[in-house]
Amino acid sequence: MKGxxxxxxxxxxxxxxxxxxxxxxxxxRKLAEQLNVRASSLYWHVKNRSELLELLADRIIQDISIPEAGYPWDVQLQMIATDYRKVLLAYRDSTEILSLTPPATTNRVRLIESIYRIFANAHVSHKLIPSCASLYNNYVLSFVKDEIRLSQTNVNGMKENEEEKNIYFQSKLEEDFPFFIELNKYFHMRDSDEEFQFGLNILLEGFRNKVGKDL
Structure with a gap:
């Protein structure tokens, strides 16, 4: 890509x-090598690594679809969150990139504006909208970050000794921590899609309780 x-x-x-x-x-430097150009060519368009990460974050967010206004407000939020999670899972280190960069680029501001508008159209108090939007965004980011961490743990073979650990827990801790022992089996039976929607539904129910209330 010379020139x-x-x-x-x-x-x-x-x-x-x-x-x-x-x-x-x-x-x-590595990006310049990847593109087969001089580093100075990059700095003409991107001033530093921090700005590059901001541009990457904006590019990631670009893939999130905003539903039509004809859907009920809570359905719109559910649709955005579901697509948001799918997009984050499609890009390596996406949650870290978003966490490290300010939401001040075009696509990120557009997403925030859309979410604010959905809450406003649902008659959520304006002073509560930023807090609701922040909770909403943090839920998706935190869930995906933990989801990725758990999947990487499984890939790296960290559960190879799970049977031995269960035997240890049952023999050493069952008397003091019966619920931990009994319910631990369900932890590894969780379905990520179902769990994401479960938590999202609880969050949306909380938002429904704030609709039309100036608290």
Missing amino acids: KIDRKQIIDGAIVLLEEIGIQDLSM
Whole structure:
């Protein structure tokens, strides 16, 4: 890719490199090598790594679909959250990138504006809308972050000694922690899709209790 390069090519290249090496090793130098250009060519379009991460975050958020206003407000929020989770799972280190960058780029502001508007149209008190939106966003980000962590734990073989640990727990802790022993089996039977919707439904029910109330 010798010669001219534009910002879109830089972001597309960064997405590919992110998938290969992860956020910790992502650098302007490695991106320049990936794109086969001089680092100075990148700095003409992106001033530093921090701005690159902001652009990556904005690119990730771009893939989230905003439902039509004809749906009920709570259904709209459910649809956005479901798509939000799907998008986050599609990009390596997505939750970390979003956590490290301010929501001040076009697509991120557009998402926030859409969520604010949904709450406003549901007659949630304006002073509560930012708090509701923050809870909503944090739920999705936190769930996906934990979901990824657990999947990586399983891939890395951290559960190989699970049977031995269960024997230890049952022999050493059953008397003092009966619920921990009894319910531990259900922890490993959880379905991520069902659990995500379960938590989301509880959150939406809480929001429904605030509709039309100035608290």
